[in-house]
Amino acid sequence: MKRVKSRVLPLLAAALVMGCAEADDDGMWRGRTEVVAGASRVISDAPIRHSPDQTADVTLEEDLVIDGGEDRSFSSVFGITTDRNGNIYVADSEQKRIQKFDETGSFQTSVGSSGVGPLQFKSPVDMVLDSEGRLFVLDSELDRVTVFNPDLSFADIWQTQVTKPRRIRIDTEGNVLVFVITQHDLIYKFSPNGDPIAKFYNPMETMRRTGTLTEFIAYSDAAMESTEDGYVVVSARHPYKISKFDRVNGLELEFYRTTSFDMKPLGRWTNTQHPPPVGVSGGLAVLPDGRIMNTIQYQEFEQVGLNTMGMPQLKMTKMDRWYDFFTPDGKWEMTAQFAVSGVPMHVDRQGRIYFADLAEDRVVRYNFVFPEEYN
Secondary structure, X not given: OOEEEEEEOOOOOOOOOOOXXXXXXXXXXXXXXXXXXXXXXEEEOOOOOOOOOOOEEEEEEEEEEEEOOOOOOOOOEEEEEEOOOOOEEEEEOOOOXXXXXXXXXXXXXXXXXXXXXXXXXXXXXXXXXXXXXXXEEEEOOOOEEEEEOOOOOEEEEEEOOOOOEEEEEEOOOOOEEEEEOOOOOEEEEEOOOXXXXXXXXXXXXXXXXXXXXXXXXXXOEEEEEEOOOOEEEEEEOOOOEEEEEEOOOEEEEEEEEOOOOOOOOOOOOOOOOOOOOEEEEEEEEEOOOOXXXXXXXXXXXXXXXXXXXXXXEEEEEEEEEEEEEEOOOOOEEEXXXXXXXXXXXXXXXXXXXXXXXXXXXXXXXXXXXXXXXXO
């Protein structure tokens, strides 16, 4: 069993004060809470204040590796999920199919091909299972949801009536939740058969956004998870923020931590300029104990030439990735930096996390091992 260790910033605990006041400085963590439009916003202003020896180890234990291959390769994986029996489902946007494996990683079956028919896809980007074991697959190019029975036979198909849907989840009442890359202040709620029900609304986001298409995309949400206690948690790419919605009352909590670099997308530049660095948030995961993990990346680029259209061609020269951990009420706990490849996709009921390592053509499952003081 392979273990991947990470040096982690220490747990920083302090009472948060409602309003805009600073919390008392106890020599550890400093944070504050603001109330805006009826929602709490938890701000971790100074997360990195510790001496070098005040660190703790978090371990990822490699638990399972599912290798691809000529017939079962993983080309463009955006969605992984598991059912109550431990079966693993992998959605491949480029291969236009869903693959099913048992809990040991043995291949079971696959469904899907390229096209617009009931069992075909253009870009299956995400999926989720309901309490009855039905699989809901979201296609971002066809703007629709395909529903499969537990044996992966065809059950239903319906249009989302929104453009470029990106994530799909099931709430505690069995409703289907969808959000869209250009309308990230809205989470659309449907009945299981596709009837529109309602929308979640984020009043904070409207105050921050100016409304152009470029800004819609730049500020687009990266990930969404629903919890068993009835919340919907959403992570944004730019700026760094995590929103927690109550399914009845809408936005309840928003939180983030201050980073040492700007969280912003790749900007415009002339051919003679060095491309600016990029800060990206996303890769959200909610653990069974309610702890929330969010991925942040820092990227640097260099220009290596022009394409046939005269546009700059870039090469990534540096990428650092961290994993922030928060309590269910939005208080920053620690930041880990795991030596693993790929992108975190899913956390199952046992608390195991699944990474899609496309460079090695594989899916890897890990167990979290936290230091005793974090358990």
